[in-house]
Amino acid sequence: MRTTTKIATVALGSAALLPFLGAGIAQAADGNTMATLRPVVLNGVKANGTAMVTVKGNRIDVTMAATGLLADSPHAAHIHFGADARHECPKASDDAKGDGTINTTDGGPAYGPIVVSLTKTGDTSPKSGLAVDRFDTAPGGKLSYERGSINVSSDVAQAITEGKAVVVVHGVDHNDNGKYDGATKSDLDPSLPTEATDPAICGALSAAPAGGMDTGAGGTSTPDNEGLLLLGGGLLLAAAGTGAFTARKARNRA
């Protein structure tokens, strides 16, 4: 009976501690992160851009700007993260089928699955990963995206601040005919051509530098020259005073 009570007490105690432990582990550091978006290897898109993700608890604010994308066509854009991914953009060696391009399946080992869909409106969960009617269409090839207060899990927030999340903008016009087409279907959705979902530009999010920079050794800071000038000037004034006193004394004697 006594033993049971003891066990119960310990169990209850541990249970009471759990939320605190959990909070400690799940607590993601807030912060500013940034990714420079560069052409995905093999896919030949001459575009580039910058993405900024600000993490505040379980909410993120996202801005993206890019140029050189296929104009007036939907560009699915996501934040990707997988615990077992490499947390980077694909390499040429990720082309598993050896077809000379990187498709969504090829990108998986590098950046993992979709964790946030960067839609302009509505749902932002992975379910909206191919909601082509809600992504930016890059008028004139230029993409400008801004969305605040996107809810994410603690794991995703933490992955972003720890530099493990990757921003990918999709949509590659391989045959340069100004639209998504071709016989090859998307790995994600066979109703779409692979051109619509192939990764175009990509960048790993990394935390902005913390604090300022130590850019000086103090060689011109000391001595404090203004202080020296003031002190020197003061002494010279005092000299004028004592000099006058001396002269007066001398005059009095004469």
Add this chain to the structure above:
Amino acid sequence: MSLSTKFGDRRGQLAAAVTVVLLLVGGGLMVRALTSPSSPPQPPSEQAIPVAQQTSGSAADATGSSTPPAATSQGGPTFGTILEPSAPVALAIPSIGVRTKGVVKLGLDKNGKLKAPTDFAKAGWYAAGPTPGEFGPAVIGAHVDSKSGPAVFYRLGALKKGAEVSVTREDGSTAHFTVDRVARYSKDNFPTATVYGDTKGRAELRLITCGGAFDHSTGHYVDNIVAFAHLTG
């Protein structure tokens, strides 16, 4: 009439001696102050408050994210001048006499802090960020002084709004920036979001050096001077 009769009075003698000492010490201090390098210039404090961004983005902020800006629906967003990514190789700021070749890559230390160039005569750029001329805030840092005298960014605090900054890049092009403001911030309260955050689709540049008082216990200055500029050509 001998000197002893002229300055026979003791107080007169003492005063004369004090006068000589004061002249020597005072003059010496002034000579030292005038011949040793003076403290680096500091920007006026009122510039620490950022001026409102002059793009349409701020209006979109105020109205909330539910309504996308009208500019994106037709004709495309209006970006300022943007260049292809290319790493910086030289930096010139004519108004403060900066002309430096060979811009080193800067990374972060184990605490996530941006490392300064090891060479006091070189500027460095934050290589994980945007290159000068592409979207976002490119960051170039350099020392204000070495242990013996002025370094590359010695006069950064004297830089004025409207001044031109030219960055020569690896691809042979030159990115021309115009200074928006120069501010001084305590390193303890560094405005990370302002310096490294979103630039509303503009290509911008940050020039960073040290400022304020020098803390002999840490061997570092207590403040940073940051110049903000945007691409104009």
